[in-house]
Amino acid sequence: MARVLVIGGGIAGAATALALHRAGLDARVYEAHPDSAEDLGAFLTLASNGMRALAALDASAAVTALGFPLTSMRVLDGAGTQMARVPLGEAADPLLRYRCLRRGDLGSALQAEAVRRGVTVRHGARLVSVEQDTNGVTARFADGTSASGDLLIGADGLNSAVRAAFAPAVRPRYAGQQVFYGYASAVGLPAGDACITMVRGSAAAFGFAVSPEGETYWFARVSGAPLPAAEIGDGTSAGWRETLLALLRDDDTPAADIVAATGDDVLVTRATEIPPGSPWRSGRVLLVGDAAHAASPATGQGASMALEDAVVLAKCLRDLPGTDAALARYEELRRPRVEHNITVSGNISRGVSSPSPAGRGAAPARPGEEELARLLDWTADLSARP
Numbered sequence: 001m002a003r004v005l006v007i008g009g010g011i012a013g014a015a016t017a018l019a020l021h022r023a024g025l026d027a028r029v030y031e032a033h034p035d036s037a038e039d040l041g042a043f044l045t046l047a048s049n050g051m052r053a054l055a056a057l058d059a060s061a062a063v064t065a066l067g068f069p070l071t072s073m074r075v076l077d078g079a080g081t082q083m084a085r086v087p088l089g090e091a092a093d094p095l096l097r098y099r100c101l102r103r104g105d106l107g108s109a110l111q112a113e114a115v116r117r118g119v120t121v122r123h124g125a126r127l128v129s130v131e132q133d134t135n136g137v138t139a140r141f142a143d144g145t146s147a148s149g150d151l152l153i154g155a156d157g158l159n160s161a162v163r164a165a166f167a168p169a170v171r172p173r174y175a176g177q178q179v180f181y182g183y184a185s186a187v188g189l190p191a192g193d194a195c196i197t198m199v200r201g202s203a204a205a206f207g208f209a210v211s212p213e214g215e216t217y218w219f220a221r222v223s224g225a226p227l228p229a230a231e232i233g234d235g236t237s238a239g240w241r242e243t244l245l246a247l248l249r250d251d252d253t254p255a256a257d258i259v260a261a262t263g264d265d266v267l268v269t270r271a272t273e274i275p276p277g278s279p280w281r282s283g284r285v286l287l288v289g290d291a292a293h294a295a296s297p298a299t300g301q302g303a304s305m306a307l308e309d310a311v312v313l314a315k316c317l318r319d320l321p322g323t324d325a326a327l328a329r330y331e332e333l334r335r336p337r338v339e340h341n342i343t344v345s346g347n348i349s350r351g352v353s354s355p356s357p358a359g360r361g362a363a364p365a366r367p368g369e370e371e372l373a374r375l376l377d378w379t380a381d382l383s384a385r386p
Contacts, residue, residue, distance in 0.1 A: 002025050002026065002149075002150040002151065002317075002323075003025075003026040003028065003148075003149035003150050003151075004020050004025050004026065004027045004028070004149055004150065004151045004152070004153060004317075005028055005030065005137065005139050005147055005148075005149040005151070005152045005153065006020070006027055006028065006029045006030065006152075006153045006155055007030050007127050007139060007152065007153065007154050007155060007156050007161070007162050008029075008030075008031060008032075008154065008155035008156035008157060008160075008162075008289075008291070009029045009030070009031030009033070009107070009111050009121055009123070010031075010107045010155070010156075010157060010289075011103070011106055011107045011110060011289070011303050011306050011307070012155040012157070012288050012289025012290065012291070012306035012309065012310070013029055013031070013153075013155035013156070013289075014029065014107060014110035014111040014113075014114050014121075015053075015054075015057065015059075015110050015306060015307050015309075015310035016153055016155050016288055016289075016309070016310040016313065016314070017029045017114045017119045017121075018057045018059055018110065018113060018114050018117065018119070018310065019056075019057055019310040019311050019313065019314035019315075020313075020314050020317070021114070021117055021118070021119050022057060022058070022314065022378070023314040023315065023317060023318040024318065025314070025317060026149075027114075027119055028119070028120045028121075028122070028147065028149070029111075029114065029119060029120065029121040029122065030122050030125035030127070030139065030141070030147065031111075031121065031122065031123050031124075031125060032124070032125060032126040032127070032156070032161075033123060033124075034123050034124045035123055042102070042103045042104075042181045042267055042269070043067075043100060043101060043102045043103060043181060043183075043217050043219075044100075044101065044102075044103050044106070044300070044302070044303050045070060045098055045099065045100050045196070045300050046063070046098065046099045046101070046106075046303055046304055046307075047088075047089055047098055047300065047301060047304045048088075048089030048090040048093075048096045048097070048098060049089075049301075049304050049308060049372060049376075050301075050303055050304025050305075050307045050308070051063075051089075051095065051096045051097065051098070051099065051304075052096055052372075052373065052376050053304070053307035053308050053310065053311045053376050054307060055095055055096070056311045056376050056377065056378045057307075057310070057311065057378075059110065059113055060095055062109045062110065062112070062113040063099065063101070063106065063109055063110075064095075064099065065109070066099075066101045066102075066105050066106065066109055067099050067100050067101025067102070067105070067211075068099070068100055068101075068192070068194070068209075068211050068212055069094075069097040069098065069099055069100075069194050070088055070097065070098040070099065070100055070194055070195065070196050070209060071087065071088055071091040071097055071098070071194040071195070072085060072086065072087050072088055072091065072194065072195045072196075073085070073086055073088050073195065073196045073197070073198060074086075074195055074196075074197050074198070075197075075198045075199075075200065076197060076198070076199045076200070076253055077199075077200050078199070078200065078201045078202040078250075078251040078252070078253065079251070079252050079253075080251070080252040080253045080254075083200075085195075088196070098196075100196070100209050100211075100217055103303070106303065124143070125141045125143070125145070125147075126141055126142040126143075126161075127139055127140070127141060127142075127156070127161040127162065127165075128140055128141060128142050128161075129165065130152060130162065130165040130166070130285060132152075132282075132283050132284045132285065136148050136149060136150055136284065137149060137150070137151065137152045137283075137284040137285060139152060150284065150323070151284050151285075151286070151317075151323060152284060152285045152286070153285075153286055153287075153288055153313075154285065154286065154287040154288070154291045154292075155287075155288050155289050155291060155306075156291055157289070157290045157291055157294075158172050158272060158274075158290045158291070158294045159172065160287065160290075160291035162285060162287060162291060163287055163291050163292075165285070166279070166282035166285060167278065167279045167282070170274065170275070170278045170279070172272040172273065172274060172294060173272065173273060173274075173275060174226045174270055174271070174272060175270075175271040175272055175273045175295075175296035175298075175345070175346050175349040175350065176223055176271065176296070176346070176349045176350035176351070177221045177222060177223050177224075177270075177271040177296065177298075177349045177350075178221070178222045178224065178226070178227055178268055178269070178270055178271070179219060179220070179221050179222075179268070179269050179270070179271050179297055180219060180220040180221075180222070180240060180244060180266060180267065180268050181218070181219050181266070181267045181268075181269075182218055182219075182237075182259065182262040182265060182266040182267065183215055183216065183217055183218070183262065183263070183265060184215070184216040184218065184258045184259070184261040184262040184263075185214065185215055185216070185261065185263075186214070186261060187210075187216050187254070187257060187258050187261050189208075189210045189216060189254060189258075190210060191210050191211065191212055191213065191214040192210065192211065192212035192213075192214075193210065195209065196208070196209040197209070197254075199251070199253045199254075199255050201247070201248060201251045201253065201255060202250060202251055203222075203247040203248070203250070203251075204220050204221065204222045204223075204244070204247045204248060204255075205220065205221040205298075206218065206219070206220045206221075206248065206253070206255040207219050207220075208254070208255075208258055216258050216261075218255075218258050218259070218262075219297075220244055220247075220248075220255070220259075221271070221297075221298065221349065222244075222247060223349075223350075223351060226270050227268070227270065232268055232269070232270070235268060237262070237263070237264040237265060237266040238264070240266040240267075240268055241259055241260070241262060241266055244259045244266075245259055245260060271296040271297060271298070271349050272294060272296070273294055273295050273296050273342050273345070273346055274290075274292065274293055274294045274295075274342070276293075276339040276342050276343065277339075278292075278293075280292045280293075280331055280335075281327055281331065284323070286313075286327055286330070288306065288309040288310070288313060289302075289305070289306035289309055290302060290306065292309075292338070293305065293335075293338040293339065293341075293342060294342075295338075295341050295342040295345040295346065296342075296345040296346050296348070296349040297345070298344075298345040298346075298348035298349045299341055299344055299345040299348065301341050301345070305337075305338050305341060308334075308337075308372075308375075308376065309334060309338075311375070311376050311378070312330060312333055312334055312375055312376070312382070313330050315375075315378070315380075315382045316329045316330040316333070316382050317330075319381050319382045319383040320382070320383050321383075329382065329383075333375060333382070337372075
C-alpha cells in the first residue's frame with residue numbers, strides 16, 4: 001500500500017486523507033496547528049458540487065450535522081428592491097443542497113471523520129523542508145522529526161510551506177477587495193427560510209443568511225487598495241463595524257442594521273488568489289486546494305473546489321497505472337475548472353464583470369455538469385476517457 005503524506009489538516013487536507021483512505025492508500029496527515037481549531041470565525045457555503053464530493057467520500061452525514069441548508073438565493077439592489085430569486089444548485093436533493101457553516105467546524109468535522117476511519121493525524125507538525133529522490137519523499141518538521149512516504153500532498157493553504165519548497169516565486173496576490181465576516185442576533189429577519197440574500201449595494205457587496213436559531217451570518221466585500229497586514233491585525237470589531245456602517249447606511253437594505261447588531265466577532269481579510277498557470281507539482285510533491293489554486297471568495301467556491309480535488313486525486317491514483325500518470329491525469333482534469341474559477345471570481349472582485357444571477361456559490365462552468373458528476377462518481381473509472 002502506497003504511503004501518502006498530507007501536509008495540512010484543514011478542509012483540503014482532511015478531505016484528501018479521507019479520499020485517499022477510501023481508495024486504499026495509507027494517508028497520514030501532518031498539521032502545524034496544535035489542534036483542529038483553525039479559522040473558527042469565518043463561515044462559508046458549500047455548493048452542490050462540494051456536497052456531491054462529500055457524498056462520494058461517504059462523508060455527508062458528518063457535515064449535514066453542522067450549519068443549515070440553503071435552497072434559494074435572492075438579489076436586492078441598493079434600494080432594497082428584489083431583482084431576482086432563484087433556486088440554489090440541486091435544492092431538490094437533500095444530500096446536495098447548499099450548506100452554510102463555519103469554516104472551522106467543517107475542518108474539524110472532516111478531520112474527526114478521518115481519525116474515526118483510522119487515518120493518523122499528527123498535530124504540531126510544522127513543515128520546514130521537503131526532500132525527495134527516486135525512492136520516495138521525506139518531510140522534515142520544526143521539532144526535528146521527519147516522515148517519509150511515496151507521495152507528499154501540500155494541502156496547507158494560501159501561504160503553503162510545501163509550495164514555497166519548490167516554487168518560492170509563486171505568491172498570493174491581492175484580488176481587489178477586503179472581505180468582512182460577522183454574526184448578528186435579534187435582527188428581526190425571518191429565521192430558517194433557507195435563503196441567502198445578496199445585496200448589490202452602492203458602496204459594498206453584502207450577503208446574509210439566517211440560521212434556524214435566528215443567528216444572521218453575513219459578509220461584506222469592499223473594493224479598494226489592500227489594507228496593510230498590521231492594520232488588519234490591529235483593527236477592532238468596533239472599528240470594522242463603523243467602517244462598514246459608513247458604507248452601508250445610504251442604502252435602503254437590511255445590511256446596516258445587521259452590522260450594527262453584530263457583537264465583537266467581526267473579521268476582515270484580504271481577497272487573494274494564486275495566479276493561474278502556477279506550478280502544482282514537483283516530482284513526488286503535489287499541491288491541492290488553496291495551496292494550488294486559491295481564488296477570491298466572490299464565487300464562494302473555495303471549499304467546494306478543495307473537496308472536488310480530494311475525490312478526483314484519489315480516483316486518479318486508484319485508476320491510473322503509476323504515480324506519474326495519475327498526477328498528470330489529475331492536473332489535466334482539474335486545472336481548467338479551478339483556473340476558470342480563479343478568473344471569474346477575480347473579475348467579480350475587481351469589478352471587471354458582474355456576478356451571474358446564480359451569484360455566489362455558482363459552480364464554474366468547466367467541465368460541464370454531467371462530466372463533473374462523472375468525475376465525482378466514486379464508481380466511475382478515470383483512466384477511461386468519455
